[in-house]
Amino acid sequence: xxxxxxxxxxxxxxxxxxxxxxxxxxxxxxxxxxxxxxxxxxxxxxxxxxxxxxxxxxxxxxxxxxxxxxxxxxxxxxxxxxxxxxxxxxxxxxxxxxxxxxxxxxxxxxxxxxxxxxxxxxxxxxxxxxxxxxxxxxxxxxxxxxxxxxxxxxxxxxxxxxxxxxxxxxxxxxxxxxxxxxxxxxxxxxxxxxxxxxxxxxxxxxxxxxxxxxxxxxxxxxxxxxxxxxxxxxxxxxxxxxxxxxxxxxxxxxxxxxxxxxxxxxxxxxxxxxxxxxxxxxxxxxxxxxxxxxxxxxxxxxxxxxxxxxxxxxxxxxxxxxxxxxxxxxxxxxxxxxxxx
Amino acid sequence: xxxxxxxxxxxxxxxxxxxxxxxxxxxxxxxxxxxxxxxxxxxxxxxxxxxxxxxxxxxxxxxxxxxxxxxxxxxxxxxxxxxxxxxxxxxxxxxxxxxxxxxxxxxxxxxxxxxxxxxxxxxxxxxxxxxxxxxxxxxxxxxxxxxxxxxxxxxxxxxxxxxxxxxxxxxxxxxxxxxxxxxxxxxxxxxxxxxxxxxxxxxxxxxxxxxxxxxxxxxxxxxxxxxxxxxxxxxxxxxxxxxxxxxxxxxxxxxxxxxxxxxxxxxxxxxxxxxxxxxxxxxxxxxxxxxxxxxxxxxxxxxxxxxxxxxxxxxxxxxxxxxxxxxxxxxxxxxxxxxxxxxxxxxxxxxxxxxxxxxxxxxxxxxxxxxxxxxxxxxxxxxxxxxxxxxxxxxxxxxxxxxxxxxxxxxxxxxxxxxxxxxxxxxxxxxxxxxxxxxxxxxxxxxxxxxxxxxxxxxxxxxxxxxxxxxxxxxxxxxxxxxxxxxxxxxxxxxxxxxxxxxxxxxxxxxxxxxxxxxxxxxxxxxxxxxxxxxxxxxxxxxxxxxxxxxxxxxxxxxxxxxxxxxxx
Numbered sequence: 001x002x003x004x005x006x007x008x009x010x011x012x013x014x015x016x017x018x019x020x021x022x023x024x025x026x027x028x029x030x031x032x033x034x035x036x037x038x039x040x041x042x043x044x045x046x047x048x049x050x051x052x053x054x055x056x057x058x059x060x061x062x063x064x065x066x067x068x069x070x071x072x073x074x075x076x077x078x079x080x081x082x083x084x085x086x087x088x089x090x091x092x093x094x095x096x097x098x099x100x101x102x103x104x105x106x107x108x109x110x111x112x113x114x115x116x117x118x119x120x121x122x123x124x125x126x127x128x129x130x131x132x133x134x135x136x137x138x139x140x141x142x143x144x145x146x147x148x149x150x151x152x153x154x155x156x157x158x159x160x161x162x163x164x165x166x167x168x169x170x171x172x173x174x175x176x177x178x179x180x181x182x183x184x185x186x187x188x189x190x191x192x193x194x195x196x197x198x199x200x201x202x203x204x205x206x207x208x209x210x211x212x213x214x215x216x217x218x219x220x221x222x223x224x225x226x227x228x229x230x231x232x233x234x235x236x237x238x239x240x241x242x243x244x245x246x247x248x249x250x251x252x253x254x255x256x257x258x259x260x261x262x263x264x265x266x267x268x269x270x271x272x273x274x275x276x277x278x279x280x281x282x283x284x285x286x287x288x289x290x291x292x293x294x295x296x297x298x299x300x301x302x303x304x305x306x307x308x309x310x311x312x313x314x315x316x317x318x319x320x321x322x323x324x325x326x327x328x329x330x331x332x333x334x335x336x337x338x339x340x341x
Numbered sequence: 342x343x344x345x346x347x348x349x350x351x352x353x354x355x356x357x358x359x360x361x362x363x364x365x366x367x368x369x370x371x372x373x374x375x376x377x378x379x380x381x382x383x384x385x386x387x388x389x390x391x392x393x394x395x396x397x398x399x400x401x402x403x404x405x406x407x408x409x410x411x412x413x414x415x416x417x418x419x420x421x422x423x424x425x426x427x428x429x430x431x432x433x434x435x436x437x438x439x440x441x442x443x444x445x446x447x448x449x450x451x452x453x454x455x456x457x458x459x460x461x462x463x464x465x466x467x468x469x470x471x472x473x474x475x476x477x478x479x480x481x482x483x484x485x486x487x488x489x490x491x492x493x494x495x496x497x498x499x500x501x502x503x504x505x506x507x508x509x510x511x512x513x514x515x516x517x518x519x520x521x522x523x524x525x526x527x528x529x530x531x532x533x534x535x536x537x538x539x540x541x542x543x544x545x546x547x548x549x550x551x552x553x554x555x556x557x558x559x560x561x562x563x564x565x566x567x568x569x570x571x572x573x574x575x576x577x578x579x580x581x582x583x584x585x586x587x588x589x590x591x592x593x594x595x596x597x598x599x600x601x602x603x604x605x606x607x608x609x610x611x612x613x614x615x616x617x618x619x620x621x622x623x624x625x626x627x628x629x630x631x632x633x634x635x636x637x638x639x640x641x642x643x644x645x646x647x648x649x650x651x652x653x654x655x656x657x658x659x660x661x662x663x664x665x666x667x668x669x670x671x672x673x674x675x676x677x678x679x680x681x682x683x684x685x686x687x688x689x690x691x692x693x694x695x696x697x698x699x700x701x702x703x704x705x706x707x708x709x710x711x712x713x714x715x716x717x718x719x720x721x722x723x724x725x726x727x728x729x730x731x732x733x734x735x736x737x738x739x740x741x742x743x744x745x746x747x748x749x750x751x752x753x754x755x756x757x758x759x760x761x762x763x764x765x766x767x768x769x770x771x772x773x774x775x776x777x778x779x780x781x782x783x784x785x786x787x788x789x790x791x792x793x794x795x796x797x798x799x800x801x802x803x804x805x806x807x808x809x810x811x812x813x814x815x816x817x818x819x820x821x822x823x824x825x826x827x828x829x830x831x832x833x834x835x836x837x838x839x840x841x842x843x844x845x846x847x848x849x850x851x852x853x854x855x856x857x858x859x860x861x862x863x864x865x866x867x868x869x870x871x872x873x874x875x876x877x878x879x880x881x882x883x884x885x886x887x888x889x890x891x892x893x894x895x896x897x898x899x900x901x902x903x904x905x906x907x908x909x910x
Binding site: 133134218229236258261262273274275281283285290292 | 394396400420421422423425426429430432434436437438439440441442443445446449450451452453454455456457458459462463466482484498499502681684686705706707710711715717719721722723724725726735736739740783784787
């Protein structure tokens with residue numbers, strides 16, 4: 001089942017492709033960061049509702065439904081294998097032998113993991129269903145542009161500040177082992193964050209070389225054609241009298257060979273044609289100075305989404321930092337201990 | 342003045358080829374000239390085109406001697422990218438030249454590569470779409486367009502690069518009549534009106550001769566004719582290399598000068614030279630009554646690929662044993678959908694299909710294939726082996742034919758397509774025409790009672806196309822029922838007894854060719870182009886020429902009678 005771009009003009013469709021890539025990365029980080037089943041379920045529901053409004057709800061449901069059983073299986077594994085030492089044991093699946101313990105922590109983790117997978121899947125769907133592949137490739141492709149010092153410094157510092165906060169909130173324990181004290185530690189951390197911020201910006205703005213980018217978009221543009229061609233070849237072989245789905249296994253291998261040969265040759269021929277076609281359209285004129293008709297530009301909505309992602313991640317880190325990351329689990333445990341004699 | 346294209350004693354031999362593709366080409370083309378290149382398959386026409394933008398020698402490897410200069414730049418020392426900004430190439434198959442996901446991206450691709458500023462790209466895009474009449478198609482997927490629109494899109498993509506020289510290699514060959522007309526208009530627009538140089542390779546002389554300034558005939562890699570249109574026409578045919586349009590050949594023995602290019606000009610010259618007398622018209626022959634039993638029956642056939650847009654909307658058709666029938670109609674009219682039902686590649690959503698008395702819904706395709714041979718448009722999709730003998734044996738094995746029969750059946754099949762003795766030939770070495778025939782032979786080896794063949798003449802030169810129809814006629818004479826899907830009205834009229842014209846998923850006409858050809862209004866509505874010969878016959882109808890005749894021989898005979906001196910002259 002290929003996730004193919006669906007035309008539309010929802011707000012999500014109109015987001016810049018780079019914003020959507022960032023959102024995908026941010027959501028993946030968040031889904032790992034948040035361990036509380038209620039919080040992660042809420043995030044999932046919000047995301048699902050956005051998805052259902054941006055693309056066809058039926059299509060989305062159909063794709064997600066297939067995965068429910070698979071993810072439930074993963075969750076089941078979590079229940080029986082996630083058993084920290086201080087876990088609150090409920091019962092054993094095989095009581096006589098004391099096999100497969102079920103704990104509160106295991107159940108909570110299983111619920112969270114179930115939604116974690118769905119959030120990642122859903123964000124991939126949102127990204128691919130609402131972004132034309134050409135724009136996606138463009139977002140990933142390097143475009144030669146003079147880098148101005150001021151924006152570079154500004155963005156690097158902003159990224160550095162976010163990283164700085166994340167370190168403070170997320171890795172406080174690790175940081176305390178640094179040999180420095182007080183203000184010196186903070187200064188060192190700030191410098192490190194600024195340096196990392198600059199590195200992240202340079203790496204992120206580097207992107208794929210233009211020829212790779214073009215190769216990718218050519219790929220996207222020809223997938224449909226190639227599968228159509230494969231269908232025509234299958235039809236041609238059927239019409240020649242090959243039973244393309246014989247019961248006999250050896251016969252089936254022979255048939256497969258008779259299909260693969262022309263499909264391979266036709267694909268080879270097609271790629272030759274494309275090579276000639278792009279050469280005839282000045283592909284090798286001067287790749288480094290190539291220009292682009294499509295323009296990627298951030299709007300206000302993009303900046304809002306960026307702020308939201310950063311806010312959520314920092315918020316998640318802060319909750320963890322202050323020990324508020326798993327309220328559901330805490331509440332269940334306190335209820336159990338209150339009820340216990 | 343520097344010529345736009347200057348070939349100086351150019352020869353080229355592809356790597357691994359046994360003989361050169363071009364020999365000693367001396368040719369200069371001046372700015373603004375429109376030059377037609379014609380000649381049989383394998384004459385070197387495509388190689389000549391590839392020389393003009395550096396694909397030879399930079400992409401296609403081989404030995405190039407002599408020098409090709411494009412506006413003074415030697416192609417051997419200039420990169421393809423640089424030459425592409427001067428020379429725009431359009432090839433035969435539009436689909437294989439489309440590389441982007443939308444028409445706008447497709448058109449912008451060239452200017453983007455040339456580093457044109459964004460604002461200028463947007464301007465050029467709008468202009469190119471307007472010139473090629475594709476305005477409003479910006480966001481369409483190029484692969485979803487009709488053949489004519491696709492080729493127009495390719496021309497737009499080249500146009501947006503602002504080349505000085507256009508090189509078009511059979512740009513009309515893969516299109517239906519409506520698409521040909523569209524692309525032809527676009528060609529006239531970009532070349533003639535804007536004064537650009539055009540090197541055009543084409544077989545359809547009748548269509549393009551009125552447009553061109555000069556004609557080159559290539560054969561065996563050499564230029565065998567080079568001159569203005571009247572000069573080349575006056576110089577006569579070259580057997581195996583160049584056949585002039587039928588009108589010119591008909592006019593010559595009548596002493597009409599200059600040789601006419603249109604039926605109207607023909608009649609005018611004829612009436613100046615001869616005193617034509619009105620005669621009563623000949624009654625149209627009754628359509629041949631099918632004598633055989635029904636062999637294919639379609640009843641109320643309906644089909645849709647996506648469940649929304651119907652491809653076939655209630656088709657009723659009965660075909661009898663021994664018929665030779667042509668299915669005509671523009672692209673997307675439902676021709677291929679129809680014939681795919683005959684062998685169960687598609688199953689009707691409503692209605693019934695029966696072949697040889699068997700209901701197709703209950704008979705698997707591979708069983709039907711024993712009696713019904715099916716040839717697809719592209720032989721490459723069908724061929725699976727490396728050697729001719731193995732290819733034919735492959736099909737026989739699939740149908741569990743007794744291996745002792747392989748040898749005689751292979752011989753017989755190859756003989757019927759005129760490829761006797763080529764059992765050991767490598768399929769890779771065969772040209773497109775021969776591959777088409779081999780695909781046909783591998784189907785014939787099964788001795789089918791019905792032969793269905795889809796567009797057998799695509800990408801073939803006129804001689805090869807006629808040979809394929811000769812083969813079909815011979816098979817029909819031996820008792821095979823033949824159903825051929827084609828755009829070639831002239832060949833169909835000359836060889837087939839019955840015409841079925843599809844339009845928008847329905848049968849819009851079912852009858853004899855004389856009936857179809859004498860109704861120009863209907864022909865136009867079904868976007869069928871009557872052959873030039875028939876148009877001439879129609880103009881001569883008041884003088885007793887049957888207006889439905891279409892072949893050279895028929896018309897030649899009619900003209901002989903027409904100009905015969907009678908008593909009292």
